[in-house]
Structures are given as C-alpha cells and as structure tokens.
Amino acid sequence: MSQDYGVTPNDIFNSMKDRFRAEGAAGISSVFGYDITDAGRWKLTVKDGAMSIDKTDDLSGCDVKLITDSATYVGINIGKIDGMQALSAGKLKVEGDINTFALTSRFFVKFVAPGQDAAPEQELLVLKKVISVKQRFATGPVMGKFLKGLKVQKILAIKCPECGRLQSPPREACAICRVKNTDWVEIGPNGEMRMMEYCYYASPDPLTGETRETPYGAIGILLDGCRDEEVFWHLLRPDQLDQVKMGSVLNGKVTHGSRLRPVWADNRTGGISDIKYFEIDA
Amino acid sequence: MATFDTSDCYVVEGKLALPYTYFAGRVGSTFITTLRDQRKIMGVKCNACGKVFVPPRQTCERCMEDIRNNWVALSDTGEVVNFTVVRYDDKHLPRKAPFVLAMIKLDGADTPMAHIVEGIDPENMTEGLKVKAVFADQTTNTILDIDHFEPVK
Numbered sequence: 496m497s498q499d500y501g502v503t504p505n506d507i508f509n510s511m512k513d514r515f516r517a518e519g520a521a522g523i524s525s526v527f528g529y530d531i532t533d534a535g536r537w538k539l540t541v542k543d544g545a546m547s548i549d550k551t552d553d554l555s556g557c558d559v560k561l562i563t564d565s566a567t568y569v570g571i572n573i574g575k576i577d578g579m580q581a582l583s584a585g586k587l588k589v590e591g592d593i594n595t596f597a598l599t600s601r602f603f604v605k606f607v608a609p610g611q612d613a614a615p616e617q618e619l620l621v622l623k624k625v626i627s628v629k630q631r632f633a634t635g636p637v638m639g640k641f642l643k644g645l646k647v648q649k650i651l652a653i654k655c656p657e658c659g660r661l662q663s664p665p666r667e668a669c670a671i672c673r674v675k676n677t678d679w680v681e682i683g684p685n686g687e688m689r690m691m692e693y694c695y696y697a698s699p700d701p702l703t704g705e706t707r708e709t710p711y712g713a714i715g716i717l718l719d720g721c722r723d724e725e726v727f728w729h730l731l732r733p734d735q736l737d738q739v740k741m742g743s744v745l746n747g748k749v750t751h752g753s754r755l756r757p758v759w760a761d762n763r764t765g766g767i768s769d770i771k772y773f774e775i776d777a
Numbered sequence: 778m779a780t781f782d783t784s785d786c787y788v789v790e791g792k793l794a795l796p797y798t799y800f801a802g803r804v805g806s807t808f809i810t811t812l813r814d815q816r817k818i819m820g821v822k823c824n825a826c827g828k829v830f831v832p833p834r835q836t837c838e839r840c841m842e843d844i845r846n847n848w849v850a851l852s853d854t855g856e857v858v859n860f861t862v863v864r865y866d867d868k869h870l871p872r873k874a875p876f877v878l879a880m881i882k883l884d885g886a887d888t889p890m891a892h893i894v895e896g897i898d899p900e901n902m903t904e905g906l907k908v909k910a911v912f913a914d915q916t917t918n919t920i921l922d923i924d925h926f927e928p929v930k
Contacts, residue, residue, distance in 0.1 A: 618810050620801040620918050627868065630791035639785035704794030766789055 499569050500608035504534040507572050507606050508548055517544040519601035527599060528557030534565045541602060559591030572606045574616060630701060637667050640679070645769035648759050650718060650727065654678040661725045663718070664767075682727075683718035685776055688752030689726050689742050690715045702766065712736045716755055716773060729767075732758065732774040739775060804833050804845050812922045816912045820886050822847045831886040832920075853910040854929060855883035862899040871921060875899050881908060881926055892920070896927035 508529070520541050527539040538549045538557060554560060567586045570576030581587040589596050634642055637653065641664055644651040653665035657672040663682060668675055692713040699706045711733060715726035723744070731739060742752025756776040763769040801809060804821070811819050820831035824847060825840040835845045860879035863870060870876075877899050880889035894908055908926035916922050 617803060618806060619803065620806040620809055622799040622801070622919065624797060624799070626795040626797065628793040628795065630793055632789040632791055634785070634787055634789065636782060636785045639787055642789075643785060699794050699796075701793045702789065702791035704792045765787065 499566070499575075500573065502569050502573060502606075502608045504529075504531045504537075504565050504568050506608075507569065508537050508550070510606060511539070511546070511548050511603060514603040514606065515546050516602060516604060519603070520544055520546065523598055523602075525558045525595060525598070526556055527596065528554035528560035529568075530554060530560060530562040531568050532562065532564050534568075539599070546602065557591070559589060559593075559595045561587065561589055561596060563587040573608050574605070627704065632702070635667075637665050637676075639765075641665050642765045642767070642769075644681075645767070646763045646765045648684070648763075649681050650683045650757070651679050652682045652718075652721070652725070654680055660723075661721055663721075663725070663727050680720065682720040683716075683757070685754060685756045686716040686718035686721070686727065686773075687742055688714060688739050688755055689717050691731060691736075691739065691741060693736065702768075708733060710736065712739075714739075714755075714773065717742070729757075729770055730772040731755075732772045735775055802835075804835050807848070808833050809918060809920065809922060812912075812920075813916045813918065816853075818851045818853055818883060818910065818923070819848050820851050820883075821845065822849045828887045829885060830888050831883055832890055849885070851886050852884035855881045855886070855908060855926075857894065857902075857904055857906040857908060858882050858889050859904060860894065860902055862902065877902050879906075879908075879926070892923060893925040894927070895925040 521544050524542045527541070529537040529539065531537075535550060536552055536554050538551050538554060540547050540549075563581070563586060567576060567581050571578045571581060571587075578587065582589070641651050641653075650663060651665065652661035652663035653676040654661055655669035655672055655674065656677050657674050658669065660669065660671070661680065661682065662669070662676070665676065693710055694713055695710050697707045697709050697711065712731035713728060714731045715728055717725065718727050721727070739753045739755075743750045754776040755773040757770045757773050760769050760771050808819060811817050818831065819833065820829045821833040821844045822829045823837035823840055823842050823844045825842045826837065828837065828839065829849060829851070830837075830844070831851060833845075833848075836842065837844050857879045858881070860877055862875050863872075863878055864875045866874045872893060877894040877897070878891060879894045879902075881892055881894075882889040894902065894906070895911075897906070907929040909929050910923045911925055911927055913922050913924035
C-alpha cells in the first residue's frame with residue numbers, strides 16, 4: 496500500500512467537488528455508480544454542468560456502474576494502474592455502456608495525492624487512424640478466364656505445352672520451360688489436403704479491407720487431376736483447423752491427407768472468394 | 778501492336794483499409810498540446826549553433842546536440858518561402874481543391890513548416906507573402922489545431 500500514498504477511495508470521492516470541471520461535463524446528463532467492493536458505494540449525478548456525489552448503498556437508477564476494489568480504484572486515480580489493463584485483467588467491471596463511463600475522465604482534474612509529485616505527467620499524443628485506399632485489379636485474359644470459371648463453380652488450371660504441368664491460379668507462361676501456356680483443363684473441385692499454415696496474424700484483405708478472424712488455416716490442396724507440387728491454395732473451414740490430416744510425399748512415399756471439397760459462395764462475382772473455403776469431404 | 782482476345786479481361790474493384798497508430802513522441806506532443814491549450818507555437822533552439830527548429834525536434838541536425846528541452850516561443854506570423862497549389866481532391870487531403878499548401882518560416886524560426894494558406898486566390902499566391910496563424914475552434918490533437926494561415930492585412 497506504500498505506493499498508494501495512504502489514499503483511500505473516500506479521499507477521491509470527497510475531492511470530486513473541488514476537482515469538478517463544468518466545461519468537461521457540458522451537455523452531459525447521466526448517473527454513474529461506483530461499487531468499490533471493500534469500501535462502499537457512491538453515486539455521481541451529472542446534470543447541466545453541475546454534479547453531486549453521494550455515499551449510498553442504493554445504486555439503482557444509475558446509467559452505468561463501475562465495480563472494482565479499493566486498490567484498483569485508487570491505483571487508477573493516482574496513475575499507477577492503467578484502467579484498460581485492469582478491465583481486461585478482470586480487476587474492474589463496468590455494467591452498462593463503457594463509453595459513457597469513459598466520459599467521467601473529462602469531468603475532473605487529476606487527483607493528486609498529498610506527497611505525490613504535483614508536476615503532472617506529460618500528455619503524450621497518439622493518433623489512431625484507418626487509411627482507406629481504393630484499388631482496381633485488372634485481371635488480364637488469363638486470370639480473368641480462371642476467375643470467370645469460379646463464378647460457374649469450375650476450377651480451371653492452365654497447362655504447359657512442353658512439360659505438361661498445371662498451374663492454378665494460372666500464369667501466362669511456364670516459368671520452368673519459358674514458353675507461353677496455351678491449354679486449359681478443369682481440375683477438382685475436390686481434392687486432398689497436403690499442408691496447412693496455421694495463421695495467427697491476418698493482414699487486411701486488399702479487396703475488402705477486412706481482416707479475417709484468426710487463427711485461420713491457409714491450405715495447399717492437391718485437387719483431383721493434379722500431381723506433385725500442383726497444389727491450390729485456399730482457406731480451410733475455420734472450425735476444422737484441428738480436424739484435418741495433412742498429406743505428404745517424401746522419397747516417393749505418399750501419405751494421404753483428408754479429402755476436401757469447396758464450399759461455394761451464394762453470390763459469386765468472379766473473384767477468389769467465390770470459394771468461401773474448403774471443408775472436409777465426409 | 779499485337780491484339781489479343783480481351784473477352785476474359787475485367788476489373789475487380791477493391792478497397793484496402795490500413796489501420797495505423799502514430800505516436801507524436803514527447804517533443805511532438807509538447808508542440809501540439811501547447812498549440813492546443815495556449816495557442817502558442819513553440820520551437821526548439823540549438824544552444825550550440827543557435828538554429829531554431831519548428832516543427833521541433835529532439836536533436837540538432839548539424840551539431841547533434843540534444844535540444845529537446847530548449848523551448849522558445851515563436852511568433853504566429855511568418856513568411857511564405859515556398860508553396861504549391863493542390864489541384865486534385867482526395868480523402869486524405871485537408872481541403873477541397875484547389876488550395877494552397879505552403880512552407881512558412883515563422884518569425885524567429887530558422888526552418889519552415891508546411892501548412893495551408895487561405896484567404897488568397899491561389900492564382901495570386903506569391904513567395905514572400907506575410908501570413909498569420911488562425912487557430913482552430915475544435916481541437917484534433919494534430920497540427921490542424923492551427924486551422925490555417927491567412928495573409929496579414
């Protein structure tokens with residue numbers, strides 16, 4: 496308790512009147528309840544730029560209620576404990592709209608304990624923003640044909656005229672033979688699980704700006720009709736991350752993975768998300 | 778130019794959202810909070826070479842001196858040393874086009890700062906114009922707590 500400068504919740508509530516800033520409470524009319532479990536209950540009423548604080552057992556009629564213990568409440572007020580951290584650690588609970596409760600920080604000048612360094616901490620500015628960038632992705636003839644295939648529930652691959660390997664999503668040229676790809680074949684749509692990346696960090700989708708739920712599984716599927724490394728990358732159904740069996744080819748020894756099938760989106764627009772994900776084909 | 782079958786070519790429209798957090802730092806925070814609370818533009822002075830920087834910085838670029846605490850108050854008037862006219866609209870821009878973005882050297886400062894100049898037709902804009910800061914009514918905790926500069930009458 497030595498870090499608390501001997502401050503009790505009583506000291507903080509009793510000084511509220513002196514620390515009140517009418518300009519910070521302008522236009523706000525709310526009743527805030529404080530349930531300090533080991534010290535008592537207080538009710539703060541703010542209306543028309545004025546306030547009153549009452550010690551009372553009856554917290555009915557409060558718009559929002561804060562529930563915590565003395566050590567946490569004092570710690571937050573003297574700046575030793577971070578309120579958000581206390582909240583996520585379960586040391587502090589708010590019943591009602593937390594944003595309403597956050598308004599209280601504007602009502603009062605900071606509580607300074609006797610003996611606490613009176614020089615206020617410097618206010619440090621942090622700016623949180625979201626940049627939104629419009630993008631246009633030109634498919635070109637090859638990727639366009641592939642994406643149009645997805646629209647009609649077909650997965651197409653392009654075939655190298657020399658080595659015969661399949662690429663899907665397709666590329667204009669076979670980078671091994673250095674020739675232009677010409678032939679198209681339909682593959683899948685079902686296939687066999689090969690490998691999965693268990694992803695814990697998702698970057699925003701460049702087409703929608705949305706960040707998908709984590710963890711998610713980015714999977715390589717050997718679609719029917721393909722061989723060796725001709726895997727197709729997509730997503731695994733989120734609730735099946737721990738149910739799939741991976742497959743492999745090691746020194747000619749084949750281990751078969753789970754059979755998978757695509758789940759098609761209802762509204763298909765000719766994009767890679769026309770397949771929602773792959774799921775276990777049972 | 779060779780032609781090819783474009784019947785499979787089309788455009789996929791997308792929108793990328795990039796969340797980010799910018800921390801102004803101790804020096805930058807003091808600069809903005811002083812602007813906001815006292816309507817005062819502060820710079821930092823290098824005690825070794827005497828150069829006054831605004832926007833302020835932690836270290837003198839010439840002497841490598843630590844100058845973060847050498848605050849000096851500057852005038853809210855200054856001179857346009859360079860400018861450009863922004864002639865396109867984009868969401869991230871602070872004004873509708875056309876508007877003037879100028880490098881303004883405040884009286885008492887040795888470095889210019891970028892800001893908007895209003896109250897003059899962009900076509901009549903000249904280097905050497907004397908301007909004065911107009912502070913914003915609403916704070917945004919950014920450099921736009923100075924709303925813009927306008928010509929000194």
